[in-house]
Amino acid sequence: MPGSAKPRYDDVEVGTELPGQTFPVYRVNLVMYAGASGDFNPIHWNERFATAVGLPNVIAHGMFTMAETARVLTDWVGDPGAIEEYGVRFSRPVVVPDDDRGATIEVTGTVAEKLDGNRVRVDLVARSDGQAVLTRARAVLRLP
Amino acid sequence: MPLDQSFVGRTYPPTAPYEVGREKIREFAEAIGDANPAYRDPDAARALGHPDVIAPPTFGIVLSMTAGRQVIADPDLGLDYSRVVHGEQRFVINRPIRAGDRLTVIVTVENIRSAAGNDMITTRGDVTTVDGEPVFTAYSTLVARGTAGG
Numbered sequence: 001m002p003g004s005a006k007p008r009y010d011d012v013e014v015g016t017e018l019p020g021q022t023f024p025v026y027r028v029n030l031v032m033y034a035g036a037s038g039d040f041n042p043i044h045w046n047e048r049f050a051t052a053v054g055l056p057n058v059i060a061h062g063m064f065t066m067a068e069t070a071r072v073l074t075d076w077v078g079d080p081g082a083i084e085e086y087g088v089r090f091s092r093p094v095v096v097p098d099d100d101r102g103a104t105i106e107v108t109g110t111v112a113e114k115l116d117g118n119r120v121r122v123d124l125v126a127r128s129d130g131q132a133v134l135t136r137a138r139a140v141l142r143l144p
Numbered sequence: 145m146p147l148d149q150s151f152v153g154r155t156y157p158p159t160a161p162y163e164v165g166r167e168k169i170r171e172f173a174e175a176i177g178d179a180n181p182a183y184r185d186p187d188a189a190r191a192l193g194h195p196d197v198i199a200p201p202t203f204g205i206v207l208s209m210t211a212g213r214q215v216i217a218d219p220d221l222g223l224d225y226s227r228v229v230h231g232e233q234r235f236v237i238n239r240p241i242r243a244g245d246r247l248t249v250i251v252t253v254e255n256i257r258s259a260a261g262n263d264m265i266t267t268r269g270d271v272t273t274v275d276g277e278p279v280f281t282a283y284s285t286l287v288a289r290g291t292a293g294g
Contacts, residue, residue, distance in 0.1 A: 087234030
């Protein structure tokens with residue numbers, strides 16, 4: 001978070017762990033994300049529709065999960081402009097029930113490779129309800 | 145019904161310019177619960193070397209998804225949008241999107257395939273300023289569950 005020491009290229013090694021975070025997800029977050037992103041697919045807010053098309057319940061936008069996961073990167077490096085590449089595969093939906101507990105997305109990240117030009121590759125893991133929801137989640141960041 | 149393979153390689157005309165607003169970036173940051181000052185405070189963004197507030201790294205989906213609709217909503221493609229989920233997403237970022245940018249997207253259909261009973265389409269969105277400066281490229285794969293050969 002702002003104020004804490006920011007990583008420098010010379011100080012990180014392969015295996016350096018980024019501070020992990022857990023992000024809560026409630027239905028209201030999906031409604032807000034639908035409005036902000038313009039993705040109003042009813043599988044992200046309408047339980048009746050979601051179950052009719054074979055989903056267990058309303059699911060989070062994949063892009064919401066991708067955005068939350070990126071916060072582990074941007075909070076670590078401080079400047080969100082340091083991210084040069086970021087990709088994920090959505091392997092399993094984040095199911096968000098209509099209750100007071102909602103769901104959580106737990107994210108960890110590890111420096112997987114040091115690249116030239118002061119850049120590093122970070123591999124990310126995002127889990128919800130005990131299972132990985134992203135695979136091949138990786139980013140390239142430029143460090144000072 | 146299989147997707148129309150003739151869409152592969154098709155490139156669409158540039159989209160109408162999208163002007164990135166500070167308040168839209170703030171709205172997006174609020175929606176993802178991210179308090180980073182670079183998304184809200186021009187002075188904080190300038191302290192990091194940016195000319196104005198910048199957008200979160202996945203904000204580009206706002207443009208690329210809208211641009212991609214001209215492909216996936218085309219009835220000739222044959223995609224059942226009611227069964228579509230997002231399969232993969234990747235951004236290659238030349239520089240962060242920032243307030244005041246006027247951006248246009250050129251969409252190209254990269255790939256169409258079927259696997260495990262699902263139809264999949266991958267599109268690429270090349271996003272530049274209206275002056276031609278490259279900003280980012282978005283690769284999106286959408287999956288229609290259980291529609292291939294079904």
